[in-house]
Amino acid sequence: MSWLTLTGRRCLATSAALLIWAFLWVSASMAEDARQLSPAEQAHIDEVLHSVNRGRFIDQVAVSPDGKRLAWVEESNAGEEIRVAAMGELDKSQRVTAAAAPDESCDESEIAWSPDSASLAFFSDCAREGGQPDLYLSQLDDAPARRLTGLRGYVDAPAFSPDGKEIAFLYVKGATRPAGALAAETSPAGVIGEDDVEIQRVAVTRLDADAPNALEVTPANLHVFEFDWSPDSKSLAYIAADPPGENNWWVAKLYTQELGGAAKAILASAEDSGPLHGLQIAVPRWSPDGHAIAFIGGLMSDQGVTGGDVYVVPSTGAQNPINLTAGRHETASWISWTIPGQIDYTALAGGFSQLRTLVLRSPSSLSVRNNVVNFQFPSSIGAGRLEMSLSYERGQFAFIKSSFSEPPEIWYARDVGAECSAPADNPNACYEFRQLSHFNEGVQPAWGKTVSLAWTSEGFHVQGWLMLPKGYDPAKKYPPGKYPLIVEVHGGPSSAVVPRWARGDPLSPEAFSALGYFVLEPNPRGSYGQGEAFTQANRKDFGYGDLRDILAGVDAVEARFPIDAGRVGLTGWSYGGFMTMFAITQTHRFKAAVAGAGISDWLSYYGENSIDQWMIPFFGASVYDDPAVYAKSSAIDFIKQARTPTLVVVGDRDGECPAPQSFEFWHALRDLHVPTELVVYPNEGHGFVNPAHRRDVLERAAEWFARYMPASG
Numbered sequence: 179m180s181w182l183t184l185t186g187r188r189c190l191a192t193s194a195a196l197l198i199w200a201f202l203w204v205s206a207s208m209a210e211d212a213r214q215l216s217p218a219e220q221a222h223i224d225e226v227l228h229s230v231n232r233g234r235f236i237d238q239v240a241v242s243p244d245g246k247r248l249a250w251v252e253e254s255n256a257g258e259e260i261r262v263a264a265m266g267e268l269d270k271s272q273r274v275t276a277a278a279a280p281d282e283s284c285d286e287s288e289i290a291w292s293p294d295s296a297s298l299a300f301f302s303d304c305a306r307e308g309g310q311p312d313l314y315l316s317q318l319d320d321a322p323a324r325r326l327t328g329l330r331g332y333v334d335a336p337a338f339s340p341d342g343k344e345i346a347f348l349y350v351k352g353a354t355r356p357a358g359a360l361a362a363e364t365s366p367a368g369v370i371g372e373d374d375v376e377i378q379r380v381a382v383t384r385l386d387a388d389a390p391n392a393l394e395v396t397p398a399n400l401h402v403f404e405f406d407w408s409p410d411s412k413s414l415a416y417i418a419a420d421p422p423g424e425n426n427w428w429v430a431k432l433y434t435q436e437l438g439g440a441a442k443a444i445l446a447s448a449e450d451s452g453p454l455h456g457l458q459i460a461v462p463r464w465s466p467d468g469h470a471i472a473f474i475g476g477l478m479s480d481q482g483v484t485g486g487d488v489y490v491v492p493s494t495g496a497q498n499p500i501n502l503t504a505g506r507h508e509t510a511s512w513i514s515w516t517i518p519g520q521i522d523y524t525a526l527a528g529g530f531s532q533l534r535t536l537v538l539r540s541p542s543s544l545s546v547r548n549n550v551v552n553f554q555f556p557s558s559i560g561a562g563r564l565e566m567s568l569s570y571e572r573g574q575f576a577f578i579k580s581s582f583s584e585p586p587e588i589w590y591a592r593d594v595g596a597e598c599s600a601p602a603d604n605p606n607a608c609y610e611f612r613q614l615s616h617f618n619e620g621v622q623p624a625w626g627k628t629v630s631l632a633w634t635s636e637g638f639h640v641q642g643w644l645m646l647p648k649g650y651d652p653a654k655k656y657p658p659g660k661y662p663l664i665v666e667v668h669g670g671p672s673s674a675v676v677p678r679w680a681r682g683d684p685l686s687p688e689a690f691s692a693l694g695y696f697v698l699e700p701n702p703r704g705s706y707g708q709g710e711a712f713t714q715a716n717r718k719d720f721g722y723g724d725l726r727d728i729l730a731g732v733d734a735v736e737a738r739f740p741i742d743a744g745r746v747g748l749t750g751w752s753y754g755g756f757m758t759m760f761a762i763t764q765t766h767r768f769k770a771a772v773a774g775a776g777i778s779d780w781l782s783y784y785g786e787n788s789i790d791q792w793m794i795p796f797f798g799a800s801v802y803d804d805p806a807v808y809a810k811s812s813a814i815d816f817i818k819q820a821r822t823p824t825l826v827v828v829g830d831r832d833g834e835c836p837a838p839q840s841f842e843f844w845h846a847l848r849d850l851h852v853p854t855e856l857v858v859y860p861n862e863g864h865g866f867v868n869p870a871h872r873r874d875v876l877e878r879a880a881e882w883f884a885r886y887m888p889a890s891g
Contacts, residue, residue, distance in 0.1 A: 230688075241569045247262055480672075485713065573593050625687075859871045
């Protein structure tokens, strides 16, 4: 066991002996025998999970460039399969596959249309043993799909060159796990940080080659996260950093590279002297004339959970990029720049998902004449490739839409004409909308309705969602103090709760609703949806202002609904797990807590996790340069104030929030005789993938809240 001393404190470093002990122990507890769920409570959970599993999930949609056909990826019992149909005739779809026989099961996904709409590229594991996917091309006729590559590793994000002659994609040669920090980490061995580092590069396959081919075109010493083709098909723009990629996304730079040429860094936020300094960049998009590149810049917690402002920079590079959405009370997530003089982007604004357009002063201008809302929904929208991405061709958008009460379906939106001017109270007036799929017709939620709430906290406008107990009728009069409340804090902190259909999360608000709880899901300061200043409002202040926002939200709920103030619980995963751990050391308002994959000691955490670079933008310095700002938000420093019974759960291979953080917290509560239990799940990373483990967490959480927040009388 290895120990470090830092500023006079004993801080736990990652220890193989400790991890092995914790993982083999699996469940450590000083609590009495847990209260078992009643048959009725078990039935409620079963009903929720059945409602979730009954639905057909669509993972990606793509409109053909001529606007006549739609392709999509849907989940099946055997994995994922691809379907294609004429626009508006999805009930007459055909399967697109590399399978040799019609009934052969394969896992096929990641679709991309050719520029001429004649063919569809996709990844399939049909022909390779061991589940290795390769890139295939289907002409959408009766001929078998053609295998374009012979790969060995992780693949993602195929994209045709604009001239249709090549397909680029992300490739981790020899990968042992998916790229990114959410997947379960490989057990550490060898020279840490040097041996077996897996690097994601852009690979290109030529369609005119006689045999399967793939050439890695970006440098071997750069880990690429996202890329875009130049309009002339000769160059790439991409976001990349030195390896290891899972740690260095937060210091990534914007590069351009002519195929066959050298990479050129044209933007580094660390060198920027403006508002982008030290922030993250994502979603590079080349202008139609090739003279500029747009991207999203902001304070982001996780690669792939994109949010910030829309920036633009000349493709030759510039010292300071131009912020096109500065000061707006919204969070941009995705960009499309295919029309000269017009940048379309999706944004989260309060509780709405929006499509907006930046109208530039001229096709060659980098300044904005107007910013308009095209349409908005109190729902989640996305085409499945990137966060809130849409598939856009020929003036029409396709996307997957869902909400707390509506299972996912494919929708279509079309601009009705340039002469239309939407009134302020109806921004959707200038678009025609149509639901194209009816895959989940008749699937009803097994949980209660959800309402949007807004409240003011220290001058901030805060929005959140309140899921009502199943069967609750707001029109009826209920006696005060009738219902318990669970507050569920989202991860991030740079993220937001957006209305979407349930996916069976381990800490399922839908299941809690079915069990008779109100569930508050707040978006406090630090969240997306209110602008970049709001997202940055908890820098160097984790657990303080955001906790006050959450407590103000609890006040708002108690003022409007029949909540029993003596039965308020708290839970969350990741940053929500940290907030759960920290909150119970700051207030005794919560009577029970469940902390999923949390952080209890920011000082020791800095040396344990695999993504320490994410912390610099939020804390302002490394733990070695400013330990006080880390200690300020460490639950372990205030642990003697904790009284709340707390269940702690974590995966044994979590690289984002390593298991020792949960062990420290449980150990401290146990020594203080606070009811607690620690459960470590084998072979799980930050995001649990085993359905049995997800259900076990849910059942344990439900039992914990039922035991420590019992109904009176």
